[in-house]
Structure formats: C-alpha cells, structure tokens
Amino acid sequence: MPAKAKKGIIHSVKDLLVSIKLTIPLLIILSIVCLIGTLIPQNESPEHYLKLYRESTYNILATTGCLDLFHSWWFLLVMGIFTVNLIACSLNRLPGVWRLIFHGKTILDEHFLQGLSCVKKFTLKKFSPDQETRFAHIISDYLKKPTVIRQPGEWNLFSESGHYTRLGFYLTHLGLVIIIAGAVCGILGFQGYLQITEGQTSDSFILKNSNAIKHLDFSIRCDRFEVTYYGDSQMPKDYKSDLTVIENGKEVLQKTIEVNDPLIYRGIYFYQSSYGAVPDESGNVLIRVTHKNSGKQEELNLKAGSSTRIAGTAYEIRLDQFLSDFSMDSQGKPFNRSSKLNNPAAHLTVLNQGKEEYSTWVFAKFPDFHKNEAQQFDFSFVNFSPKMYTGLQVTRDPGVWVVWAGCLFLVLGTYVAFFTSHRRIWLRIEEKGGEFKAVLAGSTNKNHAQFNRDFETLFKSIK
Amino acid sequence: MISSKLLGIVTLTYLICMVLYFTYLFFRNQKFSTVITGITIAGWVVHTLALGMRWYESYQLGYGHIPLSNMYESLISLSWTTVLIYLIIEFRYKIKALGIFIFPIVSIAMAYASLSPNIQDEIAPLVPALHSNWLTYHVMTCFLAYSAFAISFGASITYLIKFRKADKSTPAEKDLSGFFPPLESLDEIVYKTIAIGFLLLSIGIITGAVWANYAWGSYWSWDPKETWSLITWLVYAAFIHARLTRGWRGRRTAILSIIGFAAVLFTFLGVNFLLSGLHSYGSS
Numbered sequence: 102m103p104a105k106a107k108k109g110i111i112h113s114v115k116d117l118l119v120s121i122k123l124t125i126p127l128l129i130i131l132s133i134v135c136l137i138g139t140l141i142p143q144n145e146s147p148e149h150y151l152k153l154y155r156e157s158t159y160n161i162l163a164t165t166g167c168l169d170l171f172h173s174w175w176f177l178l179v180m181g182i183f184t185v186n187l188i189a190c191s192l193n194r195l196p197g198v199w200r201l202i203f204h205g206k207t208i209l210d211e212h213f214l215q216g217l218s219c220v221k222k223f224t225l226k227k228f229s230p231d232q233e234t235r236f237a238h239i240i241s242d243y244l245k246k247p248t249v250i251r252q253p254g255e256w257n258l259f260s261e262s263g264h265y266t267r268l269g270f271y272l273t274h275l276g277l278v279i280i281i282a283g284a285v286c287g288i289l290g291f292q293g294y295l296q297i298t299e300g301q302t303s304d305s306f307i308l309k310n311s312n313a314i315k316h317l318d319f320s321i322r323c324d325r326f327e328v329t330y331y332g333d334s335q336m337p338k339d340y341k342s343d344l345t346v347i348e349n350g351k352e353v354l355q356k357t358i359e360v361n362d363p364l365i366y367r368g369i370y371f372y373q374s375s376y377g378a379v380p381d382e383s384g385n386v387l388i389r390v391t392h393k394n395s396g397k398q399e400e401l402n403l404k405a406g407s408s409t410r411i412a413g414t415a416y417e418i419r420l421d422q423f424l425s426d427f428s429m430d431s432q433g434k435p436f437n438r439s440s441k442l443n444n445p446a447a448h449l450t451v452l453n454q455g456k457e458e459y460s461t462w463v464f465a466k467f468p469d470f471h472k473n474e475a476q477q478f479d480f481s482f483v484n485f486s487p488k489m490y491t492g493l494q495v496t497r498d499p500g501v502w503v504v505w506a507g508c509l510f511l512v513l514g515t516y517v518a519f520f521t522s523h524r525r526i527w528l529r530i531e532e533k534g535g536e537f538k539a540v541l542a543g544s545t546n547k548n549h550a551q552f553n554r555d556f557e558t559l560f561k562s563i564k
Numbered sequence: 565m566i567s568s569k570l571l572g573i574v575t576l577t578y579l580i581c582m583v584l585y586f587t588y589l590f591f592r593n594q595k596f597s598t599v600i601t602g603i604t605i606a607g608w609v610v611h612t613l614a615l616g617m618r619w620y621e622s623y624q625l626g627y628g629h630i631p632l633s634n635m636y637e638s639l640i641s642l643s644w645t646t647v648l649i650y651l652i653i654e655f656r657y658k659i660k661a662l663g664i665f666i667f668p669i670v671s672i673a674m675a676y677a678s679l680s681p682n683i684q685d686e687i688a689p690l691v692p693a694l695h696s697n698w699l700t701y702h703v704m705t706c707f708l709a710y711s712a713f714a715i716s717f718g719a720s721i722t723y724l725i726k727f728r729k730a731d732k733s734t735p736a737e738k739d740l741s742g743f744f745p746p747l748e749s750l751d752e753i754v755y756k757t758i759a760i761g762f763l764l765l766s767i768g769i770i771t772g773a774v775w776a777n778y779a780w781g782s783y784w785s786w787d788p789k790e791t792w793s794l795i796t797w798l799v800y801a802a803f804i805h806a807r808l809t810r811g812w813r814g815r816r817t818a819i820l821s822i823i824g825f826a827a828v829l830f831t832f833l834g835v836n837f838l839l840s841g842l843h844s845y846g847s848s
Contacts, residue, residue, distance in 0.1 A: 121809050128802040132795045132827075139788045139839055171786045284784075292781070331689040332626055339692045360692040361779045372781040496781040504783060508770040515766055519759040550752070 118182065119189030127183050134179060138170040184281055191274045198267050201523070207259040208250060209529045209542055219543035219556045223564055228256070228530055228537040236563060240526055243559050247526070258528040266521040267546065272514025279507030286500025291315065293495045295371070297323040298379050299488055302347065306495045319348040319366065326376055326489040340373050342491040358493075368497055375492030378425045378442055385486050386420055386447045388463065391479040400483060408452060411478070415454050418480075422448040425487055427464065435462070445485055451478065522547035526559070565621055568678075568685065570614035571640060575674040577607035578643070582671050585663035597660060601651075604663075608647045615644060618687065627689040632703040635836065636685045639677035641703075642832070643670045646711040649757075653715055657753060659745045665718030698775035706768035706793075710828050712761030713800075717825035719753040720818035726750065727815055751814055754821050755807060762800050769793050788839040792831040799824040 117123055141162065142149070150159050150168065166173025206213055214220055225232075233249065233256060240247045240260045247260035293315060295306035304320035307313070324343040331338050339359050346354040346366050356364045364371040386403045390411055401409050401418060408419035427446035428438040435446075445465040451458045459476065468481045524545045531538045541560055545552040584600045618631045631637040650666045653659065677683055726744045744750070772790070773783040784790060803820040806812040812820075 121805075124805050125802050125810065128798050128805070132798040132802075135791050135795045135798070138786065139791045139835075143786065334689075336689045337692060338689065339695065359695075361696040361698075361775075363778065363781070370781060372779075374781070494781045498782075501777060501783060505774070508773070512763070512767055512770065515763045519763060 118185055119193065120186075121190045121193075123182075123186050124190060127179075127186055131179060131183060134170070134176060137167070138176075141167050141170065143171070144169055180281070184278065187274055188278060191271060195271075198271075202264045202267055205261065205264065205525065206527075207248065208257045209527045209540060214540065214542060217542050217544050218549070219553060221541045221560045221564075223539050223541075225530065225537035225539055228532070233258075236528055239559065239562050240528065243555065244524060244526055247528070254532040256528075256530045259525070261523065261525040263521055263523045266517050267523050269514050269517030269519075269521065272510050273518055274514070276507045276509070276511030276514055279510060280504050281507075283500035283503030283505075283507055286503055287498050290496065290498035290500065294374070295321070295493045295495050296490050297321060297493070298490045299323055299326055306493075317369070319346055319353070321345070321364075321371065321493075322347060323491050326491040328376070340376055342373055342376075342493070344371065368499065370494075370496045370498075372494040372496065373491065374494040377490055377492070378487040379490050386423060386482070387484040388418065388447070388449065389481045389483045390418070391481070393477050393479060403447075403449075408450075416458075416478070417452040417455075419450045419452060420447055421450055421460070423485070423487070424448075427462070442487060445482070445487065447482060447485070449480060451476070519547075522552070524552060528563070565617075565687075567614045567618035567621055570610055570617060571674070571678065574607055574611045574614055575671065575678060577603065577610065578647070578667055578671045578674060581607060581663070582667035585660065585667055588660060589664065600660070600663070601654065604647065604651065608644070608651065611640075611644050611647065615641065622687045625687055625689075627687065629690045629694070630700050631687075632699060632707075633690055633694055634684060634688065636677050636683050638703075638707075638832075639673045639683075642707045642710060643673050645704075645707045646670055646714050649708065649711040649715055649760075653753060653757065657745070657749060659749065659753070661722055661744045662715060662718040662753075665721060666714065669714060693779050696775060696779065698771060698778070702768060702771040702775050705764050705771060709761045709764035709768050710832060712757045712764060713796075713821075713825050713828045716754045716757035716761065716821050719750050719757065720821040720825075723747060723750040723754065723818045724815065727818075747814065751817070754818060758800055758803055758821060758824070762797070762804065765793070765797055765800070769797060789831065789835045792827065792835050796824065796827040796831050799827050 142153070145168070147159070150162070154162065162168050166175065170176055237247050237249065237258060240258060244260040244262045247258040250257040250259070292309040293306040294309065295303060297303045300323070302320050302322040305314050305316045308315050322345040324345060326343075327341045329338045329341065330336060341357050341359045343357050344355070344364050345352050346364070354364075354366060358364045358371060358373050360373050363373070386405075388401050388403055389398055390401055391398050399412060401411070403409055403418065403420040405420050405423060408417040410417045424435060424437045424444075424446045426438040426441055426443040428436055428444070430436055435448075438444075447463050448460060449463060450460045461480065463480050463482045465482045465485060522545050525543065527540070527542045529540045529542075541563060543552065543556045543559070581600065581604050584603065588596060588600060615631055618637070619629075622629055622631070632641055646666060647670060650662065653662065678685060722744050726747060745753075769790075772793070776785065776790075777783040799820070803817060803824060806820060807817050
C-alpha cells in the first residue's frame with residue numbers, strides 16, 4: 102500500500118508541475134526571489150557583508166546561497182520548474198488551439214450559436230444565386246473570400262482571418278525557452294580581464310571566476326590609449342584604445358575601440374573597461390632647460406632611459422625614472438604611491454661627456470622646487486605624456502545570438518498575441534416553408550468592441 | 565535658457581489641467597470638455613517644443629544628446645510620454661475620468677524635477693557609457709511602457725472606486741460615478757494599456773540587454789535595475805495569465821495592476837534612490 106501512496110504523491114506533483122494553476126504562483130515566487138536578490142547585495146566581499154550583517158546572519162546567507170542568489174542551486178531549480186511548467190502548459194493547450202485553427206466550425210449549429218455574442222437572425226423573401234454572390238462579396242470585403250457549403254435547402258458561408266494569430270503566444274513562449282537555452286549556452290563562454298601597456302602585446306588574460314590565466318590563439322597589441330574631454334573641461338567624453346590583432350606573426354585587424362564599441366575577433370569581445378598610467382614608466386617628458394649664464398632656454402623631449410644632448414654643449418640629460426604619484430618613504434626614499442597622476446615627477450641625471458655629474462628630481466606641480474643654485478642649468482617640468490595601460494574586458498558568450506533570436510520571437514509573438522485577432526463570420530440560410538431564414542454570426546478572440554461595431558455595419562449592408 | 569522657461573509654462577499648464585479635470589467631475593458639459601482637451605493638447609505641444617529646444621541647446625553647448633540622460637530629463641520626458649499615451653486613450657475610449665489621476669502624477673513629477681534641490685536641471689555632458697543610439701531606443705521604449713502602466717494604474721483605481729460605490733451609493737454619488745466610465749470599459753482599458761505596456765517593456769528590456777552587451781560586455785548582469793524591470797515584467801505576466809487563462813476579471817486584476825505599477829515606480833525611482841548598481845546615471 103505505501104508504494105501506491107508514494108506513486109500517488111509523485112503523480113500529483115507531476116500533475117501540479119504541468120498545471121496552469123501553478124503558473125501564477127510561480128511567476129509571483131520568481132518575482133519575490135528576484136526582489137530578495139536586490140535587497141541583499143550580491144557577490145560582495147566578506148568584509149562588506151560583515152559591516153551590514155551579524156556574523157551568524159552572514160553565515161546563514163552564505164550557506165543558503167543568498168549572496169550569489171542568481172546562481173544558487175535553488176534559484177536554478179525555480180527557473181527549471183518555471184521552464185517545465187511553461188513548456189507543459191503550452192503543449193497541453195496545443196490540441197485545442199490546433200482544432201480552432203485547422204478544424205474550426207464552418208457550419209453553424211444551434212448549440213454553437215448560443216456561445217456567440219454577435220448573432221443576427223432575419224428572414225429573406227427570396228434567395229438566388231445572385232444574392233449568394235452578393236453576400237459572398239460583402240463578406241469578402243469585410244474579411245476574406247468565404248467558403249460556400251451548399252446542402253439541400255441550406256447554404257453556409259464561412260469566412261475567417263487571422264487564424265494563425267492564435268499561435269502568437271506559442272511564439273512568445275518559444276522565445277522565452279530559447280532565451281533560457283541561450284543563457285545556458287553561456288556556460289560554455291568565459292569572462293575575463295586583460296591589461297595591456299601602450300606598445301605592448303598580450304596573448305593571455307585573467308579569468309573572472311577562477312583568476313586563472315587563459316591563453317588566446319592570437320595576441321592583442323595596444324598601440325595607444327586616449328581619453329578625450331568635453332572642450333577644456335575635466336569631464337571625460339570618451340575612452341579609446343587603438344588595438345591590433347596579431348595572429349601567426351601577422352597583423353590581421355586594427356580597430357580603435359571605445360566605450361560602446363568593442364573589438365570582436367573570433368567570437369571574442371574586447372571591451373574598453375578601465376585605464377591608468379603605468380607607474381615608474383613615462384612615455385615622454387618635456388623639460389625646459391635654462392642656461393643660467395646666458396638665460397637661453399630650450400625644450401627637450403626626453404624618453405625614459407635614453408639621454409639627449411643639450412645643444413651647443415658637451416652636456417647630456419638622461420631621464421632615469423618617472424613617478425606618477427611621487428612620495429617619500431620613512432627613509433626619504435622616493436616611491437610611487439599610486440598609478441594616478443597625483444604628483445608626476447621625473448628623475449634627471451646630467452652627464453658631462455658621458456660621465457654622471459649630478460641628479461635631480463623635477464616636479465610637474467612644483468616647477469620651482471629643487472632648483473640647484475650651484476649648477477649651470479635650471480630644469481623645469483613642462484609637460485609629460487605618461488605611458489598608459491588600457492584595461493579590457495574579454496568576453497566570449499556562444500549563447501548570445503541564441504538569446505537574440507529568442508528575444509525576436511518573444512517580441513513578435515507578444516505583438517501577434519495582443520494586437521492581432523482571429524475573426525470569423527458565418528452566414529447560414531435555410532429554406533423553410535417558402536421563406537429563407539438567415540443567421541449571421543460573428544466571433545473574435547480579441548478587440549471585441551471594434552468587432553461589434555464592424556459586425557453591425559456588416560449586418561446592415563447584408564440586410 | 566528657453567527650454568527651462570517653456571518647461572515652467574508646461575508645468576503650470578498641467579497643474580491647471582489637473583484643476584480642470586477635477587472641476588469637470590462636477591460640471592460636465594461638452595464645451596467645457598473640449599476646452600480641457602484643447603488646453604491639454606496645447607500643453608503637450610509646448611512640452612514637445614521644450615524637449616526639442618533642450619535637445620538643440622545641448623548641441624549648442626557642444627554635448628549634443630537627447631534629453632534622457634539624468635533624473636531631471638527622465639522626469640520631464642516620462643511626463644511627456646505619459647500625457648501622450650493619456651491623450652491617445654482619451655481619444656480612443658472617449659473617457660476623461662483618468663485625467664484626475666494622470667495630471668496630479670504628471671504635475672508632481674514636473675514640479676519635483678524643477679524644484680527639488682537634489683535634482684540637477686542643467687544640461688550636463690554625457691558620460692562615455694551613455695554615448696550610444698541605444699540610449700534613445702532603450703529609454704524611450706521603457707518610458708512609453710511606464711506611461712502605459714501609469715494609465716492602467718489610473719484605470720484600476722477608478723475601477724475599484726466605482727466597484728465599491730456600485731451597490732451602496734446615494735443618488736448624488738451615483739451621479740458622480742456616472743462620470744466614471746462603465747466597469748467593463750475600465751476593465752478593458754486596464755487590460756489594453758497593460759498589453760501595450762508589456763510589449764513595450766519587453767522591447768525596452770531587450771534593447772537594454774543589447775546595449776549592455778555592447779557597453780558592459782554582458783547582456784544580463786542581475787544589476788538591481790535589470791532585476792526590478794524583470795520583477796515588473798513578471799508581475800504583469802502574472803496579470804496577463806490570470807486574465808487570459810484563469811478568467812480573472814475586474815477587482816482582482818485591478819489589484820494586480822496596482823501591484824504592477826508599484827513595481828514600475830520602484831524600478832524607475834526606488835532603484836535609483838535606494839539601491840546602487842550599474843544604472844547609477846539616473847540618481848542625480
């Protein structure tokens with residue numbers, strides 16, 4: 102007996118799963134789960150959570166998967182039940198819908214008539230083939246050319262349009278299932294992060310979930326990174342990186358990416374996501390050299406690590422080091438506090454006939470600082486272009502086109518389901534004792550008000 | 565700036581409309597009705613001009629973007645779509661009653677946008693992430709959807725008021741409720757506007773996903789705004805299924821529609837002010 106009872110439970114669970122009664126509760130449960138997912142911050146660090154919650158609460162939330170709710174097993178379970186219910190309910194309705202579309206009533210009978218809201222009965226004195234043609238004509242003006250079924254003493258005209266629109270919601274539901282399938286395909290993809298310094302090339306990046314390094318079949322070179330601003334303001338307008346794809350030693354693609362315009366190569370998307378100045382490395386520094394004796398000035402463009410001769414002298418200046426955020430540690434040793442351009446500074450060495458004579462720091466923000474009175478040159482920091490790195494998000498999602506296809510179906514299906522209708526018109530004429538009894542009937546599955554008005558007009562023109 | 569002056573006039577006009585629609589409750593006559601509609605249309609036309617001016621002025625400032633970029637512009641654009649959809653429904657169903665719900669909402673939104681110290685009304689340049697044509701498609705479809713839902717909310721409230729009064733009303737109240745359209749029409753308006761809103765919201769969420777895929781590298785990130793738009797979508801999906809497959813009508817669907825609109829409000833305002841996420845453009 103227990104086995105039978107168990108079977109009963111399984112059956113009733115199965116019945117519930119495929120029942121339309123479950124649909125609305127499921128939609129509401131899904132909404133509530135999503136709501137919880139927005140009230141509890143998702144995927145934050147433990148420190149962040151411990152500021153918000155007591156440790157015991159945090160542990161409960163963590164073990165129940167509430168901190169990564171949208172990827173927790175129970176959220177996926179609810180989504181799974183939702184999908185099963187969606188498919189099952191759609192299939193359950195299919196036979197009925199199919200009958201309505203392909204085997205609809207073409208001949209009126211009394212029982213069917215009672216279920217229709219638009220019915221007009223009238224009597225004709227005579228009925229001739231001419232009149233049949235006229236009626237057929239009027240109906241086809243209104244809907245489509247009617248089919249005429251002639252029986253002894255009875256004529257039936259039937260016209261319908263938009264019977265396929267009854268499939269609209271199937272397209273919507275199919276779209277949803279395809280979107281869910283596309284999201285599942287996304288598991289085969291990856292997401293990661295790649296940082297490339299200007300002028301450098303990289304063929305690997307760091308995966309977001311595992312922090313593992315993943316290699317690409319090609320490499321990406323960053324030729325230049327640039328921030329553009331609105332006029333002279335500090336408001337950034339755009340971030341751009343010039344990227345080159347190199348495959349088997351050949352440059353195969355060049356593109357300037359910006360926010361909202363990624364590079365796409367072999368199904369892998371490279372998005373502009375962050376940037377910064379490379380610490381300890383400068384691109385170019387423009388230095389103004391003043392000869393103390395003559396007061397003569399000249400500007401020298403220095404590259405890191407190389408030296409440039411001061412015209413007309415035996416002296417050379419070398420740019421040793423560039424710090425974007427100059428600071429000193431407790432021993433007075435300079436170091437770079439951050440990669441932000443808070444206090445750019447350059448370390449210069451003056452060489453006389455190849456021999457190092459003295460060194461000095463020059464600062465972009467403090468041009469007069471550190472002027473060495475004893476020396477014959479004054480240096481000041483005019484400008485610099487720091488070496489930048491570009492931060493790229495690397496994404497591959499093989500399901501994305503599946504999702505778009507599903508979205509297209511969903512929108513088309515919803516449009517058809519709401520804004521197109523299946524309209525039907527019947528006209529039955531029976532000969533009874535020398536008179537012709539006529540019944541005009543109509544039905545629609547949507548937009549009843551408009552249909553009723555049209556039906557009245559149709560009735561007037563037929564009568 | 566001209567656009568700000570015009571928007572001031574528009575706000576005033578909508579406030580007047582609000583008073584007129586309430587007055588119409590008690591003095592119903594055809595001429596008065598035509599005058600109210602005329603003033604509403606005039607207000608909306610000036611509103612359209614003001615938005616166009618603001619767009620043009622943003623080009624003169626060297627930014628050049630559609631007025632949909634921050635809370636101020638969102639509120640005035642959303643008011644614009646709401647009055648537009650309201651006018652369509654008024655013409656389609658020959659119903660004035662919803663005006664008494666729509667114009668208070670619209671006037672408060674417009675006045676709040678101009679007067680609140682928390683809201684910047686200057687034209688500011690676009691942050692790089694918003695530099696895209698998808699801004700127009702995504703935000704416009706979402707706003708049209710929100711507006712359709714606002715109308716369905718108005719119709720649902722009207723339905724519930726009329727439903728409660730239907731059996732136990734004094735003659736005076738009966739006369740008043742004669743101002744409201746029949747229950748069946750209200751029920752149909754609730755359903756129709758939700759059908760329109762649902763389709764537009766679907767398109768709005770999808771255009772958002774397409775844009776997110778271009779700008780953030782993922783079509784769906786469970787950002788609070790995204791999640792709340794999904795919640796709204798699910799609630800209205802529940803409404804549609806309750807009505808079409810379970811035969812719910814009238815009072816119960818009206819209540820579902822009100823819950824749906826609460827979700828809309830939270831998606832539009834609550835998320836910006838209370839939760840943080842990728843959609844943080846709208847909070848100032």
